[in-house]
Amino acid sequence: MAQADRRLTMLVQQAIPAVDAVPGATAIALDFETASQSPGSICSVGLAWIADGQVARTAHCLVRPHDMRFDPWHVSIHGIQPHDVEFEPEFPSVWEELLPHLEATPLLLAHNAPFDIGVLRAALKHYDLAQPTLSYLCTVKIARAAWPDLPNHKLPTVAEHIGFELRHHAADSDAAACAGIALRAMMDAGSSDLMALLPRFGIRPGRLEPGYHEACSSAAERRTAFRRHRPPPWLR
Known part of the structure; x- marks a missing residue:
């Protein structure tokens, strides 16, 4: 894809639907793109809803970062520039539309969740x-x-493995790939319930509540933290 065409795909927006427009959703995949190293500098939000065993809906919103400071390295990754978001709403407006979905479908997915959850917490x-x-x-x-x-578990590698045609760093495509990974893992394991797979995989879900955060963790991470006799990272 030519660079100009690739950049245009980053700017196509899809509105967040009403909650009742995605009936039966069981999870929402989330992806953020940021304008700078400041963790709350959201410039793009991508979402993908899982319902009836498939990606049922996607959304993409451009967001005006609170300080409008764009780092050239970040721009080179996602192609979003200050003039693209100058007149877009800041994060609270997007959050007002997204929060009802999270309240109705309280399972969130993210590929490299420490980044996306960190961005979310910083913006909040x-x-x-x-x-x-x-x-x-x-x-x-x-x-x-x-x-x-x-060979690795980066999003492009795993997306290729499951046959997903990824537009990397287009937030809606990244979110849809994330949802597709969860669905394919369920299919390969012969399960229709992602949460039921977690004990087999040794994965403990992360948890967010007002004033509380516990990160998603693997069995290997928990064993390492125990051996080091220090507070594990998911409780910091």
């Missing part, structure tokens, strides 16, 4: 918004458990 803190109550899973950990022989 910046705007003095309460953390929602939800559980979340990192599909990097799911992919490592489901397909340990892949």
Whole structure:
């Protein structure tokens, strides 16, 4: 894909639907793109809803970062520039539309969840918004458990493995790939319930509540933390 065409795909927006427009959703995959190293500098949000065993809906919103500071390295990754978001709403407006979905479907998915959950928490803190109550899973950990022989478990690698045509760093495509990874892991394991797979994979869901955070963790991470006799990272 030519660079100009690739950049245009990053700017196509899809509105967040009403909650009743995605009936029976069991999980929502989330992806953020940021304008700079500041963790709350959201410039793009991608979402994908899982319902009836498939990706039922996607959404993509451009967001005006609170300080409008764009780092050239970040721009080179996602192609979003300051003039693209100058007149877009800041995060609280998007959050107002997203929160009802998280309340109705309290399982969130993210590929490399420490990044996306960290971005979410930083943005909520910046705007003095309460953390929602939800559980979340990192599909990097799911992919490592489901397909340990892949050369790595970065999103492009796993997306190729499951046959997903990824537009990497287009937030809606990244979110849809994340949802597809969860669905394919379920299919390969012969399960229709992602949460039921977690004991087999040794994965513990992360948890967000107002004033509380526990990260998604693997059995190996918990064993390492125990051996080191220090507070594990998911409780920091």
